[in-house]
Amino acid sequence: MSTSMYGTAQAAASEIVQRIAKGEWTSSEVLEAYIARSAIAQAKVNFLYEDARKQAKELDAEFASTKTLRGPFHGVPVSVKDNYQIEGYDATIGFTAWANNPGKKDACVVAQLRAAGAIIFVKTNVPQTMLAFECSNPLWGRTTNPWNNKYTCGGSSGGEGALLAMDGSASGIGSDIGGSLRIPVSYCGVYSLKPTAERVSSIAVRPGFEVIRSSHGSLRGLVSPECSHVVPHCRAPFQASLWLLPVRYYDIYGMMESSPACKRAVLETVSALRKQGHQCIEFTSPLNASAMEVFLGLASSDGHKKMLLFLVTLGPRLPSFVRKLACWIAKTFLGDSLFPRFFSLAREKSVLEFTDFTDQRNKVAAAWYEQISVRDKYGFDGIIAPVQSLPVIPHGGATYLSVLAAATITYNVIDSPVGTIPVTRVNPDTDNQSTDFVVGASGRSKMFETRMYLGKNPVYDPKAMEGIPVGVQLVGKKWEDENALAMMHVVDVALGPRGFGPGSWEPIKTVSI
Secondary structure: OOHHHHHHOOOOHHHHHHHHHHOOOOHHHHHHHHHHHHHHHOOOEEEOHHHHHHHHHHHHHHHHHHOOOOOOOOOOEEEEEOOEOEEOEOOOOOOHHHOOOOEOOOOHHHHHHHHOOOEEEEEEOOOOOOOOOOOEEOOOEEOEOOOEOOEEOOOOOHHHHHHHHOOOOOEEEEEEOOOOOHHHHHHHOOOEEEOOOOOOOOOOEOOOOOOOOOEEEEEEHHHOOOOOOOOOOOOOOOOHHHHOOEEEEOOOOOOOOOOHHHHHHHHHHHHHHHHOOOEEEEOOOOOHHHHHHHHHHHHOOOOOOOOOHHHHOOHHHOOHHHHHHHHHHHHHOOOOOHHHHHHOOOOOOOHHHHHHHHHHHHHHHHHHHHHOOOOOOOOOOEEEEEOOOOOOOEOOHHHOOHHHHHHHHHHHHOOOOEEEEEEEEOOOOOOOOOOOOOOOHHHOOHHHHHHHHOOOOOOOOOOOOOOOEEEEEEEOOOOOHHHHHHHHHHHHHHHOOOOOOOOOOOOOEOOOO
16 A cells, blocks of 8 residues: 555545545545555455445546546545445345345435435444444454454444544444444444434334334544534534533443443543633532433333344243242342343343333433433533443453443433544553542452452453553433534544544554464
8 A cells, every 4th residue: 555545545535535536636536545544454344345346437537528526525435334234245244144146225314425426435343233342243254353353342333433443434423322422432432423213214223122212323533523413414513502512421420330441441532621711510420320220120121032043142031930039139248239120121021011111111201301411400411421431341341231232221221313423542650540449349249350350360451451542431312413512623622633543543452362
């Protein structure tokens, strides 16, 4: 890959469009740079190169003739998560049974991006079923963290996060039903916006749940502050009132102690905003556990039959007496009241129970806006929150630490738009767990915290995780997606340069796995 091509692959989406408009680059040149870069990245991708080259030539011919850009993403190479339908290509989500069944039309968001001049050139890897925050399946294999392959890139939009972090794509599209955009971009050190559900169309996307709707959002370039829209159908301008932000923040979400690295990311964000004159007030989030109960209750209502039970989890197929016994042991002998609270919900439900959980979902959302009131009652524009308690997990970690997703699931249940931005990196000099840390304090989960922080091989190891990115969630109010995007810009400016964005990737560690 030549030096000039490498520089092209480090450009932001807005710069690509500007240079094409000036005649400095062509769509074909930009595409070839990203094709070369995606091959270097070696991410698990489904290549659409020949169709992409054809589209790039068409864009170049059109611009040469008219001197007019087709749209705001003219010539920008865009990667797409595997669950989105693209005409002529599979959307397998890791199932071999769904291979060799190409889509008959583009997903709505893909069609809109093409109409705006974007070039769709790869599809990216996901975990099988997509209900996991790792990225591995029997069909496409495992995608690892671009900063340290001992750890996962996150999921379910993990292939997107990894590819974008390595400058293998200028921008990307992914989905989020419990953190699937926010978790991988935090693990990998890129940006994303999870919009309000259905703000971006779900037409021709592999279906998910109906009671907790999936959001379809953008990663990296499509959330650039230079753009006043996220995708072509989000065009409202930024709200000028966000210049001085009144926000709330928390660094522990109640169920498990946040690691020092994740706390530091929140507190550094708060400190940066305060230096710019923004008001930041700490609070305790009261509804995260209730939101997690709703999500687990609804997600397992059919015993995971639709999602192929044998691939998902043990809980729903356990006999009820075994489940009750496990809950009793955890509470009585291990002193953990939180684990049985959640584990007992992982079972098949009656129709009446299902409707009760649906009603509970609505009550949790209503209570959130009544108690927290992002803006109306207390005058707050948003919330700063950790993405998870840990900065990253090892491969296979989601099987025993799935409750970590509670920090992101809350905002799917209440359906808030959430931006995620990288803040810092794990530093073993500053991020060691305190020697006086006590597991299970204040009603937190003793079992999960023990696995996370204690023993011979605790999951949280700041020395092994050194250099891994750590992000924060920036939470807005339902349907005010542009405000959430504007808040991302304000926070990003306040934090200043910190080694993230196009051109920042350098492999830190490669470990045999």
